[in-house]
Amino acid sequence: MPPQRLLNSPVRTIAFIILFLLFLSMPLQAQETAAPIQVKQGEIALITLTLESDIPSVVGKFLDQPIPFFRKNTDEYAAMIGIDLDQPVGLQPLTVTWQKGETTVRREIAIEVVSAAFATQSLKLPKGMVDLDPPTLARVQKEQARMKEIFDKSADQKLWEAAFIVPTEGKVAGTFGLRRIMNGQPRNPHTGEDIGAPLGAPVLASNGGKVILVGDFYFNGHSVIIDHGLGLFSMYFHLSETTVKEGETVIKGQAIGSVGQSGRATGPHLHWGVRLNGARVNPFSLIEKKLG
Ligand SMILES: [Zn+2]
CATH class of the missing domain: 2.60.40.1590 (Peptidoglycan hydrolase domains)
Structure with missing residues (x-):
């Protein structure tokens, strides 16, 4: 059969149908693999x-x-x-x-x-309570720089064991992610979860890791930060006292301090925060995961 004849033959028709069927099946396959x-x-x-x-x-x-x-x-x-x-x-x-x-x-x-549809809270406070005087502002900026630096380095192996634990018993405020507007100005959102607990209640390491920061900060008060490795950090703020040292290895459930109201806090509570590879996430989403 000369090549010209082939183009008009039933072979061509069948080939066309097969191609068409293949084409039809493609979007379905793509959908299966690309489901986000x-x-x-x-x-x-x-x-x-x-x-x-x-x-x-x-x-x-x-x-x-x-x-x-x-x-x-x-x-x-x-x-x-x-x-x-x-x-x-x-x-x-x-x-x-x-x-x-x-x-x-x-x-x-x-x-x-x-979208998590975080709520917004507007606060009106006397100007003197919102604006920081120059020495305090300098202190806060120095503290922020120190905080930022410590998240740059994390242990290159995982130091945790499944599963994470809630560090203290108490009432969870449910205010993670709350957008805060103070006197009409947007402020930092609430990057952790608050657990209301009695003054002096023990605060436990949520999992194993290395203590990378212990300090007294203007806003966060007495603070402990643990590196759990692979870019995962947990933070414990407003403590009344800390009982661990920087560089110390802690195990899950080990006491690291006590609930307090140090720093800017209206009552005794633990501010518990988690940072994962730079992302500020709800610590309770760790509790729900089977991490292995
Ligand atoms: Zn808080």
């Missing part, structure tokens, strides 16, 4: 991948931050990604790469940031 994982602002998502058991390291990248994966089981690798409470809603890719022999394998997982 929905995560609310201020929440943590646990991403688990089942791969081969002999992969030396799996590395993720999300919003320009490296996301380290850890081995959960023989062939299961997991990572936590935190969505900052101020992260705009929308789709963001999590890129995961690993070595398979000589080749680098790359997978993209779509993360959809969903």
Whole structure:
């Protein structure tokens, strides 16, 4: 059969039908692989991948931050990604790469940031209570710089064991993420959760880690920050006293201080905060995760 005839033959028609059917099946497949994982602002998502058991390291990248994966089981690798409470809603890719022999394998997982609809609180306070005098402002700026610096370095292996615990017993205020407007000016949102507890009640390390900061801060009062490794930190503020030292290794449930009202606090409570690879997240989202 000359080539010209082939074009008008039934073979061509059949080939066309097959191509058309293939085309029809494509969008369905694409939809299956690209279904985004929905995560609310201020929440943590646990991403688990089942791969081969002999992969030396799996590395993720999300919003320009490296996301380290850890081995959960023989062939299961997991990572936590935190969505900052101020992260705009929308789709963001999590890129995961690993070595398979000589080749680098790359997978993209779509993360959809969903609104948490945080409440807004407007406060009117006398000007003198809101504005800081120059020496206090200088102190606060110095403290903020110190705080910022400590989050730059985290242990490169995980120091926690599943699961995290709530550091003190008490009434949870439910004000994580609250937008605060003071005398018409937007202030920092509430980046942790407040647990109302009696003065002197023990505050426990939420999980194992290394104490990387102990200090007395203008706003946060007596504070302890623990590095749990792989970019995960927990913070304990407004303590009446601290019972650990910087550089000390703590285990889950170990007492690190007592509930107080030091710094800017209206009553005895623990401000408990968590930061994960730069994202300010609700500490209670750690409690709900099976982290392994
Ligand atoms: Zn607080």
